[in-house]
Amino acid sequence: MNLSDLALFVAATEAGSLAGAARRSGTSALQASRRIAALEQDMGIRLFHRTTRALTLTDEGERFLPYARTMIDAQAEARAALGFDGGQVTGTLRLTASLAFGRKVVTPALIDFLKLHPQLEVNLVLSDDILDMVVQGLDLAIRVTSRLRESSLVARRLADNPRGLYASPSYLAAAGTPRRLAELAAHDCLPDGSTGYWTFRTGERTIRQKIGGRLSTHSIDAIHQACTEGAGIALLSEWDVKEDLASGKLVPVPIADAKPEPMIIVALYPSARLLPSKVRLFIDYMHARLMS
Structure with a gap:
């Protein structure tokens, strides 16, 4: 499985079109289409429904998307660990927060965090609904809650919330x-x-x-x-x-x-194993910012 083709697949889902993904990847729309077709053939599943006006994920594509993102993030982590990226945090940090807290606290923090890491991109989802992080392909959730509840997610307490x-x-x-x-x-x-x-x-x-x-x-x-x-x-x-x-x-x-x-502010993420540096660094940054 070609990781550059996986990256193209993820880019297509985010751009909503193969042409947009091709522009991001510096290739032609025709070449992008051929690479996605080769990826589908390699996996034996159809990833997209294609029409002349729309590109939407199939059910199989929806299920595969978080795994594709994980593989891409793992490659970035490996490159960073071996010094190939000059120690810089790269890739896309995908996180969610509630509407009011996200707007007033998380967004200003992210703006300052991006200034510290110019090679990083962020996709922030503001919602008061509790999202399925694996299905949505999210790296991190920042939540205000009354207690740490039992769940499959890893939770780290960031600060009190008076x-x-x-x-x-x-x-x-x-x-x-x-x-x-x-x-x-x-x-x-x-x-x-x-x-x-x-x-x-x-x-x-x-x-x-x-x-x-x-x-x-x-x-x-x-x-x-x-x-x-x-x-x-x-x-x-x-x-x-x-x-x-x-x-x-x-x-x-x-x-x-x-x-x-009393309530607390917590960071939630799917797994403590191989936690990407972009996630770990932002959690540490939020903790220090909230405690200052």
């Missing part, structure tokens, strides 16, 4: 400021749409406090916006409210008898 209750000054002026946990029941709160309660810790105990309000949504960005516009009290991460606290759009709402359940 949270608090926040509201706009206009909301508190109109509705008053709750001081104790039970008082939240009388306020408009902004739940994330999946539950009707928030989880708090008091001493060693965990408490689920029932909350209610006229607006609920699965979007943290929408909750944040509604909170700044005076719609109620929101439970938000510190990284999400720094600018609003500085400008006075939001103020903390401390509760005397409880604190929000």
